[in-house]
Amino acid sequence: MKRLIAILFVIVIMFTLTCCSLNNPNSIVSGLAYQPGEWNKGTYNSAFLNTSIVLSGNWYSVSEKELAREKEVIIKESMEDTDATEEEVERGVEYELKIANETSQADLSIVHKDMDIIYSMAYSEEDIMNAYKQNMQNLSNDDMHIISMSSPQWVPLGENEYYMLEIEYSYQRTMTTYQRIYLRKIGTYMTTLTMSAIDKAEFNRLEDMFGPYIKQ
Numbered sequence: 001m002k003r004l005i006a007i008l009f010v011i012v013i014m015f016t017l018t019c020c021s022l023n024n025p026n027s028i029v030s031g032l033a034y035q036p037g038e039w040n041k042g043t044y045n046s047a048f049l050n051t052s053i054v055l056s057g058n059w060y061s062v063s064e065k066e067l068a069r070e071k072e073v074i075i076k077e078s079m080e081d082t083d084a085t086e087e088e089v090e091r092g093v094e095y096e097l098k099i100a101n102e103t104s105q106a107d108l109s110i111v112h113k114d115m116d117i118i119y120s121m122a123y124s125e126e127d128i129m130n131a132y133k134q135n136m137q138n139l140s141n142d143d144m145h146i147i148s149m150s151s152p153q154w155v156p157l158g159e160n161e162y163y164m165l166e167i168e169y170s171y172q173r174t175m176t177t178y179q180r181i182y183l184r185k186i187g188t189y190m191t192t193l194t195m196s197a198i199d200k201a202e203f204n205r206l207e208d209m210f211g212p213y214i215k216q
Contacts, residue, residue, distance in 0.1 A: 036096065058101050062098045164181065164182045
């Protein structure tokens with residue numbers, strides 16, 4: 001199971017490298033400034049995302065130490081396809097949160113990348129998703145291969161709209177796993193929500209945890 005989780009995380013990292021296959025020189029002006037959300041007991045509240053997430057059942061927030069470790073991997077991999085300095089990449093990557101379910105092994109991560117800082121490119125959710133699909137179609141791994149990919153579509157999540165793609169994988173030819181990628185552009189940031197699960201029913205449970213931002 002740990003091997004499966006590691007592979008799924010590698011796939012998440014691959015998504016952060018998608019922009020290297022885009023070719024759009026239009027510059028953009030930095031807009032909405034990122035502000036992290038806050039946990040209050042089992043509820044995460046983010047004005048930037050215009051979202052609250054209420055944990056239920058066996059869901060929990062992973063430690064800051066794990067978030068920092070995974071962010072380091074994202075930064076390191078992002079350095080391979082940008083002319084930005086490491087300091088700029090560090091400033092342009094925000095790891096909002098990661099939650100996981102200790103029973104079902106499902107998880108959700110939220111990462112923001114400020115493309116104005118890292119790549120100086122204008123882009124849309126459709127641009128990013130199309131490039132990602134092309135990259136994933138070339139994926140080859142002894143442990144995991146893609147069974148199917150859905151057609152991306154706009155879907156509601158809480159009170160916001162995201163551009164979503166669902167992927168079905170076969171793991172070692174014996175287990176089926178799933179991922180959903182949700183994209184939403186916020187100012188100059190591209191926000192990526194990645195849901196991973198063995199049981200597709202977890203997607204519905206995850207989506208039900210999203211609600212409106214709770215103004216303080």
